Amino acid sequence: MSVHDLKIGHPNCGDCPIRHRAVCARCESDELAKLDSIKYYRSFQAGQTVIWSGDRMDFVASVVTGIATLTQTMEDGRRQMVGLLLPSDFVGRPGRSQAAYDVTATTDLVMCCFRKKPFEDLMGSTPHIAQRLLEMTLDELDAAREWMLLLGRKTAREKIASLLAIIARRTASLKTAGKTSDVKFDLPLTREEMADYLGLTLETVSRQMSALKRDGVIELEGKRQIIVQSLDRLLEETGDDSDGGFLV
Amino acid sequence: MSVHDLKIGHPNCGDCPIRHRAVCARCESDELAKLDSIKYYRSFQAGQTVIWSGDRMDFVASVVTGIATLTQTMEDGRRQMVGLLLPSDFVGRPGRSQAAYDVTATTDLVMCCFRKKPFEDLMGSTPHIAQRLLEMTLDELDAAREWMLLLGRKTAREKIASLLAIIARRTASLKTAGKTSDVKFDLPLTREEMADYLGLTLETVSRQMSALKRDGVIELEGKRQIIVQSLDRLLEETGDDSDGGFLV
DNA sequence: CGGATGCTTTGACGCAGATCAATCCGAAAG
DNA sequence: CTTTCGGATTGATCTGCGTCAAAGCATCCG
Numbered sequence: 001m002s003v004h005d006l007k008i009g010h011p012n013c014g015d016c017p018i019r020h021r022a023v024c025a026r027c028e029s030d031e032l033a034k035l036d037s038i039k040y041y042r043s044f045q046a047g048q049t050v051i052w053s054g055d056r057m058d059f060v061a062s063v064v065t066g067i068a069t070l071t072q073t074m075e076d077g078r079r080q081m082v083g084l085l086l087p088s089d090f091v092g093r094p095g096r097s098q099a100a101y102d103v104t105a106t107t108d109l110v111m112c113c114f115r116k117k118p119f120e121d122l123m124g125s126t127p128h129i130a131q132r133l134l135e136m137t138l139d140e141l142d143a144a145r146e147w148m149l150l151l152g153r154k155t156a157r158e159k160i161a162s163l164l165a166i167i168a169r170r171t172a173s174l175k176t177a178g179k180t181s182d183v184k185f186d187l188p189l190t191r192e193e194m195a196d197y198l199g200l201t202l203e204t205v206s207r208q209m210s211a212l213k214r215d216g217v218i219e220l221e222g223k224r225q226i227i228v229q230s231l232d233r234l235l236e237e238t239g240d241d242s243d244g245g246f247l248v
Numbered sequence: 249m250s251v252h253d254l255k256i257g258h259p260n261c262g263d264c265p266i267r268h269r270a271v272c273a274r275c276e277s278d279e280l281a282k283l284d285s286i287k288y289y290r291s292f293q294a295g296q297t298v299i300w301s302g303d304r305m306d307f308v309a310s311v312v313t314g315i316a317t318l319t320q321t322m323e324d325g326r327r328q329m330v331g332l333l334l335p336s337d338f339v340g341r342p343g344r345s346q347a348a349y350d351v352t353a354t355t356d357l358v359m360c361c362f363r364k365k366p367f368e369d370l371m372g373s374t375p376h377i378a379q380r381l382l383e384m385t386l387d388e389l390d391a392a393r394e395w396m397l398l399l400g401r402k403t404a405r406e407k408i409a410s411l412l413a414i415i416a417r418r419t420a421s422l423k424t425a426g427k428t429s430d431v432k433f434d435l436p437l438t439r440e441e442m443a444d445y446l447g448l449t450l451e452t453v454s455r456q457m458s459a460l461k462r463d464g465v466i467e468l469e470g471k472r473q474i475i476v477q478s479l480d481r482l483l484e485e486t487g488d489d490s491d492g493g494f495l496v
Numbered sequence: 497c498g499g500a501t502g503c504t505t506t507g508a509c510g511c512a513g514a515t516c517a518a519t520c521c522g523a524a525a526g
Numbered sequence: 527c528t529t530t531c532g533g534a535t536t537g538a539t540c541t542g543c544g545t546c547a548a549a550g551c552a553t554c555c556g
Binding site for chain 2: 542543544545546551552
């Protein structure tokens with residue numbers, strides 16, 4: 001594996017794309033300055049491994065741009081993705097020295113890193129960081145539990161539809177906020193990665209994608225570009241409650 | 249459902265059985281006093297529902313004694329347990345007004361409750377509470393992710409063995425700390441609850457329990473009492489890494 | 497004592513999704 | 527242009543687990 005792990009410049013935190021959603025979201029300008037002073041960036045190419053499960057991990061980090069995955073592997077090679085890291089998501093656990101999962105860059109990836117020790121110290125003195133981290137961790141726990149329902153009880157078709165709906169919704173919320181017009185987006189995952197996420201084989205993923213296309217739920221443009229005419233129609237296929245019950 | 253939700257006395261926090269593991273674990277005596285002043289106990293009988301998903305939830309709580317479950321239900325009735333709450337575990341989410349899951353008492357249950365608003369205020373002024381809550385939430389997230397691997401990739405036999413191993417290990421760690429002698433414990437769950445936890449049907453659970461018994465991995469005394477002669481043998485059946493790799 | 501009632505076990509059968517294997521397709525390289 | 531190579535698709539077949547159904551076995555209650 002060609003390590004391509006270059007240091008890049010230090011943009012100002014003020015115009016960081018994840019400034020208001022990452023672990024630093026709640027920080028005041030003086031707190032931000034402290035974080036700024038210990039941060040450094042790392043880049044990874046698509047496909048590169050950020051860290052292996054069990055390896056010593058002396059930093060924590062936020063995803064700035066790109067997508068990474070958290071996966072667990074069994075001795076015989078069975079794999080299960082346990083998290084999808086999008087921009088602003090946090091990696092690593094204060095108070096733990098070894099990585100618990102493999103972290104892999106799915107697309108080109110930029111991470112904003114903090115050495116663990118200084119970060120932990122800062123957390124002690126800066127309640128806004130710990131507060132925000134708690135909030136984010138609780139959100140992740142909810143997401144993990146939603147995924148448990150998917151893994152344990154949904155059919156292959158429902159699993160695919162759920163994954164597409166999550167990505168479609170996120171895309172839709174960024175652009176045409178609220179509109180139920182058609183959504184078009186890039187799948188950031190290969191069929192195999194989708195399979196690892198959904199607890200399926202890549203063949204089943206492929207077959208169900210074809211089936212959803214045949215049934216007019218989605219359209220494909222190339223292999224990766226997805227068009228969803230009716231988000232409602234897609235949501236019906238997920239098996240979830242129709243009223244996307246908001247729990248704030 | 250006969251509601252039997254009695255208030256009981258206020259034992260002193262000092263000799264609370266979960267004092268050193270619950271959300272209050274890190275508190276100094278003055279902090280504890282504040283918590284003490286806003287706490288109240290609630291008891292539930294085995295089988296009672298503590299709260300329904302979507303209901304207004306104006307408190308958070310710690311399990312003091314007994315076991316409760318967190319489950320999600322789909323419209324058509326498919327159910328998935330997403331958490332098992334043991335003594336010292338925390339229920340509820342600061343900053344959220346509605347319950348996200350059904351909470352059910354599996355055994356008789358006593359919870360130490362705090363009204364949400366005062367608790368949130370206290371969290372702001374008492375960093376030790378927020379710290380401990382973050383730590384506990386991170387542990388729960390790890391547990392949820394381990395469960396995702398189980399749900400997505402393990403066979404029925406491995407699922408059963410994993411569940412038994414978790415309970416056996418917890419029991420063993422309490423008693424014969426370290427010894428690999430035989431462990432004997434009560435299953436706190438019905439076959440159906442096991443099925444809901446493992447993403448199986450109750451018939452499959454029953455069959456695999458019989459198979460593990462037939463193969464000499466476990467012994468049954470009645471329906472609920474389990475005897476594990478060799479914990480190592482049981483662990484082999486879980487599909488996990490043989491060296492229970494410690495991640496501290 | 498007998499018959500509910502709730503939980504568990506066991507059997508017969510079917511099917512969703514895994515497995516094995518053959519193409520297919522598009523992009524990059526020669 | 528052809529070759530190669532990393533996905534993706536599609537087909538044929540197998541199997542683990544779900545489904546449906548019938549007992550079995552305690553505990554409780556009249």
